[in-house]
Amino acid sequence: xxxxxxxxxxxxxxxxxxxxxxVLWYLLMTALSLIVLFPVxxxxxxxxxxxxxxxxxxxxxxxxxVQWNVFRSAWTEGDLARAFLIxxxxxxxxxxxxxxxxxLAAYSFxxxxxxxxxxxxxxxxxxxxxxxxxxxxxxxxxxxxxxxxNSIQGLSAPFLATAFGIFLIRQAFLGIPGDLxxxxxxxxxxxxxxxxxxxxxxxxxxxxxxxxxxxxSAWGQYTWPRLAVTxxxxxxxxxxLASLAVQNIDRSNIGFAGAxxxxxxxxxxxxxxxxxxxxxxxAGAVKG
Amino acid sequence: xxxxxxRVEGRAAGAxxxxxxxxxxxxxxxxxxxxxVVFGIFFFYPLGRxxxxxxxxxxxxxxxxRQEFVGFSQWWDVLGGEEFRSSLWITFQYVLxxxxxxxxxxxxxxxxxxxxxxxxKFFQTVFSSTVATSVAVASVIFFALINPEVGYFRNISWLxxxxxxxxxxxxxxxxxxxxxxxxxxxxxxxxxxxxSIPDDLTEAATLDGFGPVRRFFRVTxxxxxxxxxxxxxxxxxxxxxxxxxxxILTKGGPQGRTETLVYRIxxxxxxxxxxxxxxxxxxxxxxxxxxxxxxxxxxxxxTYGD
Numbered sequence: 283x284x285x286x287x288x289x290x291x292x293x294x295x296x297x298x299x300x301x302x303x304x305v306l307w308y309l310l311m312t313a314l315s316l317i318v319l320f321p322v323x324x325x326x327x328x329x330x331x332x333x334x335x336x337x338x339x340x341x342x343x344x345x346x347x348v349q350w351n352v353f354r355s356a357w358t359e360g361d362l363a364r365a366f367l368i369x370x371x372x373x374x375x376x377x378x379x380x381x382x383x384x385x386l387a388a389y390s391f392x393x394x395x396x397x398x399x400x401x402x403x404x405x406x407x408x409x410x411x412x413x414x415x416x417x418x419x420x421x422x423x424x425x426x427x428x429x430x431x432n433s434i435q436g437l438s439a440p441f442l443a444t445a446f447g448i449f450l451i452r453q454a455f456l457g458i459p460g461d462l463x464x465x466x467x468x469x470x471x472x473x474x475x476x477x478x479x480x481x482x483x484x485x486x487x488x489x490x491x492x493x494x495x496x497x498x499s500a501w502g503q504y505t506w507p508r509l510a511v512t513x514x515x516x517x518x519x520x521x522x523l524a525s526l527a528v529q530n531i532d533r534s535n536i537g538f539a540g541a542x543x544x545x546x547x548x549x550x551x552x553x554x555x556x557x558x559x560x561x562x563x564x565a566g567a568v569k570g
Numbered sequence: 571x572x573x574x575x576x577r578v579e580g581r582a583a584g585a586x587x588x589x590x591x592x593x594x595x596x597x598x599x600x601x602x603x604x605x606x607v608v609f610g611i612f613f614f615y616p617l618g619r620x621x622x623x624x625x626x627x628x629x630x631x632x633x634x635x636r637q638e639f640v641g642f643s644q645w646w647d648v649l650g651g652e653e654f655r656s657s658l659w660i661t662f663q664y665v666l667x668x669x670x671x672x673x674x675x676x677x678x679x680x681x682x683x684x685x686x687x688x689x690x691k692f693f694q695t696v697f698s699s700t701v702a703t704s705v706a707v708a709s710v711i712f713f714a715l716i717n718p719e720v721g722y723f724r725n726i727s728w729l730x731x732x733x734x735x736x737x738x739x740x741x742x743x744x745x746x747x748x749x750x751x752x753x754x755x756x757x758x759x760x761x762x763x764x765x766s767i768p769d770d771l772t773e774a775a776t777l778d779g780f781g782p783v784r785r786f787f788r789v790t791x792x793x794x795x796x797x798x799x800x801x802x803x804x805x806x807x808x809x810x811x812x813x814x815x816x817x818i819l820t821k822g823g824p825q826g827r828t829e830t831l832v833y834r835i836x837x838x839x840x841x842x843x844x845x846x847x848x849x850x851x852x853x854x855x856x857x858x859x860x861x862x863x864x865x866x867x868x869x870x871x872x873t874y875g876d
């Protein structure tokens with residue numbers, strides 16, 4: 283009956299009584315959605331509940347003795363504000379540096395001619411085969427020897443350049459029509475000016491896609507901060523919320539609130555830059 | 571296209587004809603400097619240093635103070651040792667538990683959500699939502715579910731996989747958190763690929779009398795090939811790098827049954843940097859071979875597709 287009312291106005295492909303297949307589809311999709319969202323619901327429950335009463339009540343799937351001010355106290359007591367700030371600064375430093383180093387190197391590989399270019403490009407691509415986990419042990423010693431433990435520069439340094447960005451942006455640069463370059467040459471553009479005034483703006487879609495991926499991965503880092511930081515004052519958000527949630531049971535609600543807080547900036551990015559992000563995520567899938 | 575070239579060359583021809591070319595080369599190198607400083611310090615130097623650490627015994631009080639060349643003996647000790655082999659096996663198991671399940675679930679959800687129905691945007695948003703979580707956030711979320719003392723599943727016997735009585739299911743329990751976390755990414759990528767398949771192709775298959783199942787396996791799935799290869803590469807690399815999950819959920823336990831290679835390297839590096847170096851190089855060799863293999867396959871598939 284309800285579908286009789288909605289079908290004509292909704293512009294649904296089919297009219298009339300709902301088909302059994304469609305009903306089953308809705309049931310299935312709803313069930314799957316509930317399964318996917320259940321872990322998030324339980325995190326909200328744990329964030330809002332007072333930790334000890336919640337445990338005493340035998341871990342129910344609903345909040346116990348709700349504390350609405352948990353997000354505010356997470357911000358102050360849990361020092362999540364400081365961790366959030368550290369994460370924000372490190373993420374912006376890494377993303378900004380990766381953009382600059384990638385654009386420069388990509389431009390060099392795409393437009394300039396010089397000996398040994400092939401070899402240097404191969405070396406660049408070779409770093410893709412070297413995950414940070416392999417170099418962890420030595421990099422931690424390097425940072426320590428520079429006295430960069432517990433610092434913004436220590437958290438950022440190994441990530442200031444990435445072959446992934448160089449590769450993606452080079453691919454985009456190679457697609458720039460020759461006419462455009464020649465026109466710029468006639469206008470007397472220097473390489474520097476052509477790079478920033480023409481090449482990057484023309485390739486803004488792939489560059490933005492890469493920037494978003496860089497933001498996401500810098501924000502989500504966990505392994506390197508576990509080594510580069512030894513005091514809780516310098517913990518970025520990801521390691522801070524984990525230690526809060528796991529280590530101290532009567533303050534664990536703050537950690538769970540932190541997990542929700544850490545997801546917020548990404549959700550905002552996702553909503554605002556949905557299209558660019560999908561392009562960035564699928565860039566490697568279509569053209570390797 | 572050649573309009574600009576004569577002017578540049580013409581200006582140079584008078585003086586040293588090599589001038590602009592040298593300048594271009596210098597500029598080319600200069601633009602590479604920032605990236606290569608980072609690569610040099612944090613990629614190439616560590617690789618060399620790891621080789622050195624693996625060939626020398628530096629287990630002195632201070633690094634570089636006591637160094638004894640021991641050749642490959644540490645290699646044989648580590649690679650033949652129980653510790654390395656068990657964490658290698660656990661890492662492989664982690665790949666087996668997370669990658670196929672992640673791919674299949676991604677395909678199923680994306681196929682289900684690739685329909686023009688009312689409310690489809692809502693379901694698509696829900697399925698892609700886990701892309702907003704980092705590994706640490708997803709692990710903390712699953713800590714609330716699977717922790718044997720304070721996790722919700724503690725009360726549900728068929729879901730309490732993480733416990734000391736039965737360590738066999740511990741890794742599986744951790745894997746679920748990774749599958750869940752990667753679901754959003756896989757879903758988005760597969761759905762985008764599905765949407766890029768032209769409707770006429772599937773319609774033509776329907777006209778040819780293909781049922782939905784046959785249409786999926788004979789038309790859709792082959793067209794998804796390159797995309798799925800890419801997703802496999804990404805998921806395998808994620809699985810090899812698994813660390814936060816272990817660090818937050820199990821600390822390697824129970825009975826060392828969730829000690830992946832990266833977690834093992836992380837824990838022993840302070841006590842025994844030489845063993846950690848050999849294990850790091852082992853991890854490198856492994857990821858190297860797998861990535862090359864996968865990109866090789868990917869390349870072939872992609873050129874096929876074009």
